[in-house]
Amino acid sequence: MLVAVASVAVIIAVSALAPRAGVGAPLVLVLIGLGVSFLPAVPALEVEPEIILAGVLPALLYAAAASFPSMDFRRDFGAISGLSVLLVVVSAVVLGFVFSWMIPGLDLAAGIALGAIVSPTDAVATSIIKRLGAPARVVTVLDGEGLLNDATSLVLLRSAVAATAASVSFWSVVGDFVWAVAIAVVSGVVVGLVGLRVRRRLPTPALSTGVSFLVPFAAYWPAEALEASGIVASVTAGLVTGTLSARYLTPQVRSAEKTNWRTVEGLLEGALFLVMGLEFFALVTDVQAEHGSLWQALWVAVVAAVGVIAIRAAFILPLLRLLARRRRRGEEMRGALTTMQDRLDAKLARRDDSRPMTSADAVDVLHAAWPEEDQERRRRRQEQWERRVADHPEEARHRQRLLDRLDQFRRRLTRRVADIDYLAAAPLGPKEGVVLVWAGMRGVVTLAAAQTLPQDFPQRSLLVLVAFGVAVGTLLVQGGTLPWVVRRLGLAGVESPTAADHAAGLRAVVHDAATGLLDGAPARPDGTPYERDVVATVRGAVVREESERDEDAARSDELSAQYFELRVRVIEAQRDALLRARADGTFDSALLSRALDLLDAEQIAVEMRGETL
Template sequence: MDVMLVAVASAVVVVTVTALAPRAGVAAPLLLVLVGVAVSFVPAVPAIDVDPELILAGVLPALLYAAAASFPTMDFRRDLTAISGMSVLLVVFSAVLLGFVFSWVVPGLDVAAGIALGAIVSPTDAVATSIIKKLGAPRRVVVVLDGEGLLNDATSLVLLRSAVAATAVSVSLWSVIGDFLLAVAIAVVLGVVVGRLGLWVRTRLKHAALSTAVSFVVPFAAYLPTEVLDASGIVAAVAAGLVTSTLAPKYLRPTDRVAERMNWQTVETLLEGALFLVMGLQVYGLVEDVRAEHGSLWIAWGVATLGAVGIVAVRAAFVLPLLQYLARRRRRGEQMRGMLATLQERLDAKIAAHRDGDVETLSTQAAREALERSWPEQLPERRRAHERRRLERHARRYAEMRRRTRPGTSEEHEAARAGVVERINRFSRRLTRKVADIDYLSAAPLGPKEGVVLVWAGMRGAVTLAAAQTLPADFPQRSLVVLVAFGVAAGTLLVQGGTLPWVVRRLGLAGATSPRRAADQAGLRDVVDGAARTLLTDPGLRRPDGGTYAPRIVDRVRDVVVREQHDQDEEEATPAEQHEQFFELRLATIEAQRSALLDARRLGTHDADLLNQALELLDADQIAVEMRSRAD
């Protein structure tokens, strides 16, 4: 009964604070931490100690899976360099540097134990960074912070495990690196397998509630076996979520995706709020433990302050060269864009030539001259030589493909020609994606202002506190270390999180939108309308039973889909057969439009947020059409 009462009261507090926080102009996580701290010091409330395994194994897999399942994989791929650097290298640098500092200032803490504490306070919290999502900060900044929060827990926990082991026995650097790589590799493989298996099961369930129930199981099905193999269950849950994000629009029904999205939003709201509330509720117990062991809290608050300042300093020192590297990479991409566009035009000409039956194309020398004319003058000679060698390799491969298009029979000749076109098409798609990536990085550069936000938004949260509480009972200065971890987490969350809106507004980044957004919206509209027109004007358009659609029905669907002129009275007045044809063709058109949007997502030619919105609109259209067809 007591547990039930606490759970209900916590849910009420989370809902109330989350609803009132926007009116107060304060982020809900900050208010929940403060409420928890205040409640923990009420005399009638006993000291609260939450099992860390409940957070690490029972809450985080679900939250990180949900975050990954809604994460745009296209943007994740584009910013993988920044994300991987901040989620791996930055965590390692922070843990090691702060570890030496902690071992120097805390009595009885050796270097291995200091690195363990450094590993605990080094990772940002994906839940804590949710604060910045509501500020209208630049989309690319949010993507990098989200990606960092999804992946850096694995680095931290592997380092923590190795550092704790090193307090008892000697552990080599190569052993730590080997453990990390093995843990990540196993986790990624199992996460991908479980993610695809979950989608396979859900495609065979005909009820949206059952499909959503399976999605609740997937993160734990990925986490548990991975932990048994001493790998990172967190990474496995994230990998399963990314697989779901990528493949769900292709394999799941719209009703399944809508139900999953709404149910997971509810779960995320309650679990995120509960994490921050629990952080505050544990303060009193931690304070009493440190007082009993040390008699004073000053050393804990002093070390926590040093740690909070240190992680910001190390983060700033890492982000600066990272931004410089990303800027150089962006400039190189802009220099190569003209050459890639020229190569794209030549590939399109090759595809057209093969389809028209003319396999004679420009020579390699002519191709080289055409490309060199498009190269900017400042392109380094070493880069020019590299591109020449790559062009010659493609020329040799193309010559081999041309040789294969001259077999004996006409059937073999056509089959070989189709194979050549398909290979060139695949390379053309990769080239289109590369150009789209360059355009994306050029349109949304990470400059000094964005760098300030990246540094200041690196808050710590419940993961840090949960990791600290997993330390063994005989760990040196355990109570002090746990309180220091809480001080760092709460301090960064309250100070940085509380001032982050002011920082974003002061830098002029609040409400920032991509300069390409309007063009992307128009482009996506063209993609959707073009897919509908292609399907509806196809001479080979047939019904599933092999019959043909009435011309009036085709025109009616074209009016509804392309021109968006809905006339329900006319639909209801049509005969039963034409009524069936209308809804049948309408659903086929929606499927063609969804396929075109997914193809655009693979190429990366449009904004990820706008693509997701367009896919959600198609889901809503399909659900509405299916409901009306059943009602009629």
């Protein structure tokens, strides 16, 4: 107990003081752990890998995924999937050949196993870059890579270990990976949705937050039991929670959950880095007892660390070219897509709403977006629409279904244009590529995965020490120099050129949502209208942002109750508008998150003052 209390105190102190000294807290914690591990009074420490892989990592990755902007994840999914799947596989195979050549008696399968261990970057380790103010898109790609590449590594490691005892075909490895991901995604989605539905029915934020602590493990264990990736399941549950929490949970619950999870994240991350250092002495003594020298492990670790950086650089260079080509192609398409939007809006605005909408009307609207279509294609499009609504012959439902289809089409156009604008405003050029390469640090996952090797695995202690050397070496060298690299490239504290425009646009969205509700003569839940004075006061306080106090907004308890009730309804309308904007992807994700947080804080304050009446 005393050791745990002392460890928490060290983590808190380092996390508070390290940023003031311009040093990453993870680096300091690793160094402290290294120093303490060599003290004579400190026994050799070896933490069971399952504690990290199954007890700590699901919670950390779930929390990271829950705060991850889903629309940015979608936009950069190509780059993220390439780094988290293809790069891990390429790195593992290439390094496998290197390891089997450098380490006597190590076959190719065992070499690939070690390559799979040292190939994935660590989601926790990349937290170092977040405080540097690096470009948001670089952070998004690194975070997304760190969330998903562990699954690729662990599946590949499992297959490589099996191959040391029996032959394993390439297609069996591919099948294992597809199964691991597919089942994990299903498990994560189901658990994430069930968790939100359960939490919505709980009476207090404390109980809801308590359930949220169970969600990552509820997703992890069923997936693992089905030989799928529990890590991917936990990440998927986190993405579902982060995307839908604003619609399922109250502001009080979201605020409490965010605060509690930040505390848990900070302590668990610090504990992992501290444990990395504390385990060093035990690893050294094991290698010395088995091999008599540490030089071979050190030499292999240095070659591996240089190798992962070189392979990463060789992979990212063509990736940047592909992304640049995609950006240019999108910019070329933007004009045509915008024209489609304008024509579609104009055609819908001119349509006669006095009669039901027919399939011919729908095709006529779409034809306005593509006037160059020939008559044959137009005819096929009309037939397609008629088949879609064949099961809905009722006139009203038929019309609504067509309108819904058109609205979906219009939103897809809006989202596509927003994606093009995002990629154009935040390109990944050579400077960003350097940061992506140098920020690919390894961490505790590498060490934990190495310790899952069977006890009879060839030269196990040497391989574990090599993995530890790569993790600690990249963390200290790359992590220690990363602030200098980012500043040298001029990427520290760079604000998006569209930030001011997006901030103004968000204010307009919030203002229009409030005005739309108040202009629509809102009625109370019992159907009675709000008093005019109440509506006028809310309009002054919310729309015109006047500074009058809520307590003075009405002269009686009844009018005060109406006032606070209407204020909450306006906030909810503003939140719905922001969530629609988030789904369309028309604004910066960080600004959207901040705007949603401000609405949550405002609603909490309004409801608290209303409860005192």
